[in-house]
Amino acid sequence: MASSQEFVDHVVEQFDSKCGVTDKKMFGEYGLFSGGKMFALICDDQLFIKPTAGGREYIGTPVEAPPYPGAKSCFLIDRLDDRAWLSELARISVRELPVPRPRKKKK
Numbered sequence: 001m002a003s004s005q006e007f008v009d010h011v012v013e014q015f016d017s018k019c020g021v022t023d024k025k026m027f028g029e030y031g032l033f034s035g036g037k038m039f040a041l042i043c044d045d046q047l048f049i050k051p052t053a054g055g056r057e058y059i060g061t062p063v064e065a066p067p068y069p070g071a072k073s074c075f076l077i078d079r080l081d082d083r084a085w086l087s088e089l090a091r092i093s094v095r096e097l098p099v100p101r102p103r104k105k106k107k
Contacts, residue, residue, distance in 0.1 A: 002028045007045045014080055016087040019094075029068070034094045041074065043067040048074035049089060052096035058089055 008023050008030050015021040015034075023030045023042070032040035040049045048067040049055060051074055056062055064073040079085055 003030055003042045003045045008042050011042060011047055011080060014083050014086050015090055016083060019087050019090045021090065034090055037094050037097045037100060039090060039093045039097055041067045047077040047080060049077055049093055050074055050097060052093050054092040054096050055089060058092050 012021050012023050012032070019034050022033050024033060029044075030042040031038045032042065038050075040047060042048070046067070048065070051062075051064070055075060059075060062075040063078075065076045066073050077086070077089070
């Protein structure tokens with residue numbers, strides 16, 4: 001089941017503007033980006049944030065689950081209406097995630 005655009009819009013709106021969160025449709029689901037880094041996925045109308053040590057410490061005891069079959073486990077987030085908490089989690093996660101490697105240009 002693909003995520004609805006309404007759910008994606010709702011989640012993106014929950015991050016404060018300083019996070020600069022954008023979404024991109026990917027394979028029928030959505031990736032969330034901040035600072036040029038993909039830090040979260042929305043799959044089946046659920047928010048999954050990539051695991052980091054700081055994120056784990058901030059959450060306390062995170063619920064972990066794979067966003068889709070065969071994927072590595074991510075933090076499954078259910079506090080979608082707590083803007084301050086969610087924004088801080090995004091900032092912590094983005095800060096710890098590596099910068100993506102540059103893509104090779106197609107010839």
